Amino acid sequence: MTAIKIPVRVVGTNTRRRGPTLRPEAGRRPQVDPAVPALGIADPPEKGARTPVATEEVVATQEVAVAQDRLLAEVISIADNLERALAVAREDTPIRQGVAITHRDVLQLLRRHGLERIDAHQQPFDPQWHEAIDVVPARELGVAPGTVVQVMAPGYRRGEQLFRPARVVVAQ
Secondary structure, three states: OOOOEOOOEEEEOOOOOEEEEEEEEEOOOEEEEEOOOOOOOOOOOOOOOOOOOOHHHHHHHHHHHHHHHHHHHHHHHHHHHHOOOEEEEEOOOHHHHHHHHHHHHHHHHHHOOOOOEEEEOOOOOOOOOEEEEEOOOOOHHHOOOOEEEEEOOOOEEOEEEEEEOOEEEEEE
């Protein structure tokens, strides 16, 4: 489709109207300028043809995904805090039970959004999934070198893609 360029001139302004009135110059025929991109309705796609996705839609989708990942990272931080609270709670009190229920619900929320925890304790250290934040002598603990002996913060993945590495202490 080609655009039609119509020269216009300002005829005048009327105080009752908003802005100038635009009219084509008298006696001139519209000229087609191939350098001007076409505006208006495009030809309909052929039957069975795929229509390209608009750039704005792709950008918006990427922005939504980034915002969702940021939110999930914050939810993971809340799960970490709840887990630490459960670790120090000694008695089976109603408050501890409430924290445990909340922790379980947060983990279920993460699973619904495709995130699963990375099981790292007593596993061989794997730099693809683990981040070593400290090392300890293997002889003192009686484990094989390269074994994860403590998980400081659990890792999460989405399928085979790492979301957050497990922060671990490794025997050396």
